[in-house]
Amino acid sequence: MAPKAFIAPSILSADFSKLGKECSDTIERGADWLHIDIMDGHFVPNITFGHPVVTKIRPHVGRPKEANGKGTFDCHMMVSEPKVWVKEFQKAGCDLYCFHYEAAIDSTAAESAEVKSDKKTNPKEMIKYIHDNGMRAGIAIKPGTDVDVLYDIFDNSNKEEVPEMALVMTVEPGFGGQKFMAEMMPKVQALRKRYPELNIEVDGGLSEKTIDTAADAGANVIVAGSAVFGASDPSQVIAKLREAVDSRR
Numbered sequence: 627m628a629p630k631a632f633i634a635p636s637i638l639s640a641d642f643s644k645l646g647k648e649c650s651d652t653i654e655r656g657a658d659w660l661h662i663d664i665m666d667g668h669f670v671p672n673i674t675f676g677h678p679v680v681t682k683i684r685p686h687v688g689r690p691k692e693a694n695g696k697g698t699f700d701c702h703m704m705v706s707e708p709k710v711w712v713k714e715f716q717k718a719g720c721d722l723y724c725f726h727y728e729a730a731i732d733s734t735a736a737e738s739a740e741v742k743s744d745k746k747t748n749p750k751e752m753i754k755y756i757h758d759n760g761m762r763a764g765i766a767i768k769p770g771t772d773v774d775v776l777y778d779i780f781d782n783s784n785k786e787e788v789p790e791m792a793l794v795m796t797v798e799p800g801f802g803g804q805k806f807m808a809e810m811m812p813k814v815q816a817l818r819k820r821y822p823e824l825n826i827e828v829d830g831g832l833s834e835k836t837i838d839t840a841a842d843a844g845a846n847v848i849v850a851g852s853a854v855f856g857a858s859d860p861s862q863v864i865a866k867l868r869e870a871v872d873s874r875r
């Protein structure tokens with residue numbers, strides 16, 4: 627059976643002037659996780675915030691009691707050097723560190739005394755490094771990246787190098803409020819067929835209008851920014867997103 631729904635509102639669409647309260651309210655309104663978009667202005671043409679802000683919002687949301695539990699901080703690292711930030715995000719309270727495949731294969735991580743990274747990283751090394759630092763790992767692919775690059779990563783028999791989640795971007799990363807790309811659904815279908823129990827996240831343009839398409843394809847981790855934070859009744863939107871996924875199990 628496909629895994630249950632996890633609804634992860636993207637705080638990119640929250641009111642940043644009262645971010646702590648926005649986070650705690652969203653969990654109280656029924657969200658499972660918070661999706662925290664980290665953008666460096668290099669991997670994507672936008673900047674959000676870094677680990678100091680995550681540190682500040684962590685006390686507003688209780689730590690999850692189990693893996694994937696309520697209050698999970700799902701940090702989506704839209705950054706060119708994902709390895710550099712692993713330790714800082716773990717200290718800040720991140721539970722699930724999701725990096726981009728495209729960044730891990732290109733990255734020339736800056737040498738730093740703390741990270742002692744090689745100049746180049748790669749997805750398997752990144753995943754192990756995230757696990758070694760006490761977090762679960764996710765791997766994200768942009769719309770232009772073929773899904774089959776992930777097979778080698780998820781088929782690996784060395785569990786330390788296998789991530790706990792795949793994120794299929796359904797918009798070009800960088801901004802909230804974009805149109806859902808239904809043409810990404812074959813990627814989700816292919817992943818669900820091959821990995822029935824995998825947490826498969828979709829991100830970008832998810833709403834009450836597009837959730838059926840994503841749920842039919844097999845997505846179970848649903849990121850929604852503007853649809854939740856722009857709603858007059860966010861609880862109702864969260865409940866509808868959940869129902870769409872769980873009714874297909």
Ligand SMILES: O=C(CO)[C@@H](O)[C@H](O)COP(=O)(O)O
Nearest residue numbers: 799800801802803831851852
């Ligand atoms: O990662 C991103 C954008 O790069 C997303 O998490 C967006 O923040 C989703 O926003 P909506 O499309 O749901 O408004």
